[in-house]
Amino acid sequence: MTIETVSSNKSYGGIQGVYRHKSKETGMEMTFSxxxxxxxxxxxxxxxxxxxxxxxxxxxxxxxxxxxxxxAERGLIFVAPDTSPRGDGVPDxxxxxxxxxxxxxxxxxxxxxxxxxxxxxxxxxxxxxxxIVGANFPADMSRQSIMGHSMGGHGAxxxxxxxxxxxxxxxxxxxxxxxxxxxxxxxALAGYLGDDRALWRRHDAVALIEDGAxxxxxxxxxxxxxxxxxxxxxxxLFEAACRAAGQPLTLRLRAGYDHSYYFISxxxxxxxxxHAARLEEYC
Amino acid sequence: MTIETVSSNKSYGGIQGVYRHKSKETGMEMTFSxxxxxxxxxxxxxxxxxxxxxxxxxxxxxxxxxxxxxxAERGLIFVAPDTSPRGDGVPDxxxxxxxxxxxxxxxxxxxxxxxxxxxxxxxxxxxxxxxIVGANFPADMSRQSIMGHSMGGHGAxxxxxxxxxxxxxxxxxxxxxxxxxxxxxxxALAGYLGDDRALWRRHDAVALIEDGAxxxxxxxxxxxxxxxxxxxxxxxLFEAACRAAGQPLTLRLRAGYDHSYYFISxxxxxxxxxHAARLEEYC
Numbered sequence: 001m002t003i004e005t006v007s008s009n010k011s012y013g014g015i016q017g018v019y020r021h022k023s024k025e026t027g028m029e030m031t032f033s034x035x036x037x038x039x040x041x042x043x044x045x046x047x048x049x050x051x052x053x054x055x056x057x058x059x060x061x062x063x064x065x066x067x068x069x070x071x072a073e074r075g076l077i078f079v080a081p082d083t084s085p086r087g088d089g090v091p092d093x094x095x096x097x098x099x100x101x102x103x104x105x106x107x108x109x110x111x112x113x114x115x116x117x118x119x120x121x122x123x124x125x126x127x128x129x130x131x132i133v134g135a136n137f138p139a140d141m142s143r144q145s146i147m148g149h150s151m152g153g154h155g156a157x158x159x160x161x162x163x164x165x166x167x168x169x170x171x172x173x174x175x176x177x178x179x180x181x182x183x184x185x186x187x188a189l190a191g192y193l194g195d196d197r198a199l200w201r202r203h204d205a206v207a208l209i210e211d212g213a214x215x216x217x218x219x220x221x222x223x224x225x226x227x228x229x230x231x232x233x234x235x236x237l238f239e240a241a242c243r244a245a246g247q248p249l250t251l252r253l254r255a256g257y258d259h260s261y262y263f264i265s266x267x268x269x270x271x272x273x274x275h276a277a278r279l280e281e282y283c
Numbered sequence: 284m285t286i287e288t289v290s291s292n293k294s295y296g297g298i299q300g301v302y303r304h305k306s307k308e309t310g311m312e313m314t315f316s317x318x319x320x321x322x323x324x325x326x327x328x329x330x331x332x333x334x335x336x337x338x339x340x341x342x343x344x345x346x347x348x349x350x351x352x353x354x355a356e357r358g359l360i361f362v363a364p365d366t367s368p369r370g371d372g373v374p375d376x377x378x379x380x381x382x383x384x385x386x387x388x389x390x391x392x393x394x395x396x397x398x399x400x401x402x403x404x405x406x407x408x409x410x411x412x413x414x415i416v417g418a419n420f421p422a423d424m425s426r427q428s429i430m431g432h433s434m435g436g437h438g439a440x441x442x443x444x445x446x447x448x449x450x451x452x453x454x455x456x457x458x459x460x461x462x463x464x465x466x467x468x469x470x471a472l473a474g475y476l477g478d479d480r481a482l483w484r485r486h487d488a489v490a491l492i493e494d495g496a497x498x499x500x501x502x503x504x505x506x507x508x509x510x511x512x513x514x515x516x517x518x519x520l521f522e523a524a525c526r527a528a529g530q531p532l533t534l535r536l537r538a539g540y541d542h543s544y545y546f547i548s549x550x551x552x553x554x555x556x557x558h559a560a561r562l563e564e565y566c
Contacts, residue, residue: 010539010540011546011548012548012549063544064347066349225293256293258292260292262299266351
């Protein structure tokens with residue numbers, strides 16, 4: 001579990017680092033970023049996971065997410081993994097599309113060839129990387145929360161709903177909530193998981209709620225000027241599933257906001273404070 | 284003075300826009316960004332100018348500067364110009380170096396060939412672009428302030444000290460304060476201005492102070508782990524010049540911080556609040 005420091009910059013009194021390691025799950029070198037706020041000797045801090053969207057790496061939120069101020073004030077470690085394996089020998093979308101393959105791992109363990117060997121982002125994000133974070137940073141792994149954007153919002157919801165005891169808070173910006181029912185998701189789930197619809201349901205937040213998964217509460221922000229809202233994101237489907245199931249959900253439609261980091265950064269503070277309140281309950 | 288909207292994104296309740304126009308000064312299409320915070324109908328808001336450093340465009344601070352939250356709260360328009368002319372026919376550094384030519388206009392009007400036609404960033408930033416901002420945005424041009432980073436800190440100081448009545452606040456992150464005395468500056472001033480040392484002094488903050496320029500006060504933040512500190516930035520020279528001249532200066536050395544936007548974003552709030560206090564005095 002050796003990790004290599006790619007870069008380390010002081011920011012808001014803490015350290016914004018970028019790290020690289022050889023992943024057993026994906027079989028490739030993986031890069032991720034971690035912000036560690038200022039902390040007292042011996043302290044262990046709660047961990048917020050941020051999963052990124054299509055085409056992104058760790059770098060997008062690290063540069064544009066505007067999360068460090070509140071993380072520094074509230075003592076939160078912020079971890080941003082990559083969105084897929086990358087490098088020589090990793091198969092990509094045959095047509096080079098942005099919504100499958102490189103940058104589009106969809107937080108599943110692929111069962112289909114030629115993707116099954118490397119596309120193991122579910123196990124990477126839920127098992128391998130948490131071990132690395134716990135071993136290399138002043139992290140209290142009994143206090144974790146998870147958030148994400150778009151495809152990463154899908155990941156945050158499906159992972160959070162699968163491990164509700166692990167994550168004290170779950171939130172998303174403009175998430176893909178029903179991949180089984182929208183073009184991005186159908187392409188990805190078919191490509192990585194084949195036609196095993198039972199397996200699809202484990203990677204679909206609406207289906208998880210329908211099948212009985214629950215969390216204490218959920219927070220979603222969605223811009224109403226988001227170009228992907230009606231076709232790909234469909235928060236209405238998640239709202240209906242949560243209402244039918246009695247799952248608490250705060251879904252906020254934000255007038256005039258789009259799908260970009262200009263939207264995410266605007267509401268990052270509110271999400272982090274929502275996470276902090278729930279993580280601090282467990283201190 | 285027609286400007287074209289390249290992009291427009293809602294953020295923090297306002298609009299982060301990127302705009303393009305044909306510049307008379309530089310003879311090229313120039314791109315700049317403007318954040319307009321939420322405002323009441325008919326309001327005119329103060330304008331903060333941010334000048335960027337070597338290799339940068341408007342985009343670096345627009346994406347990484349973390350200025351929008353405070354600008355939205357305090358009602359500040361934030362303008363970020365490019366750092367040089369760009370495009371076919373614009374001469375660049377003969378060796379392709381990063382510290383001269385494209386991305387390195389140094390906020391001067393070049394007198395030397397082949398740069399004199401296009402490299403007119405002084406007049407562009409102090410005359411042409413202010414007219415465009417005043418005509419196209421809800422800007423109160425009687426309330427302006429200026430800040431910048433590195434080469435842009437040089438620009439902020441030299442422009443601010445040249446027009447102390449125009450700029451109600453002047454601040455800089457890790458500025459080049461004595462270009463006549465450091466490698467980056469000597470190369471740029473010689474290349475753009477030839478050997479006219481009297482002209483160099485008008486583009487050297489230390490020399491301007493020595494020659495009698497004054498501002499009400501000045502604020503500089505500088506990381507003490509900045510790799511360029513000792514050779515290129517030399518805040519000690521500026522501090523000595525200000526002390527000798529009785530020019531008020533707040534210079535803060537920030538332990539552990541480097542030259543990056545991780546440093547700038549950490550202290551952006553403090554600079555903007557310092558500007559806001561001085562701009563609001565003139566309401």
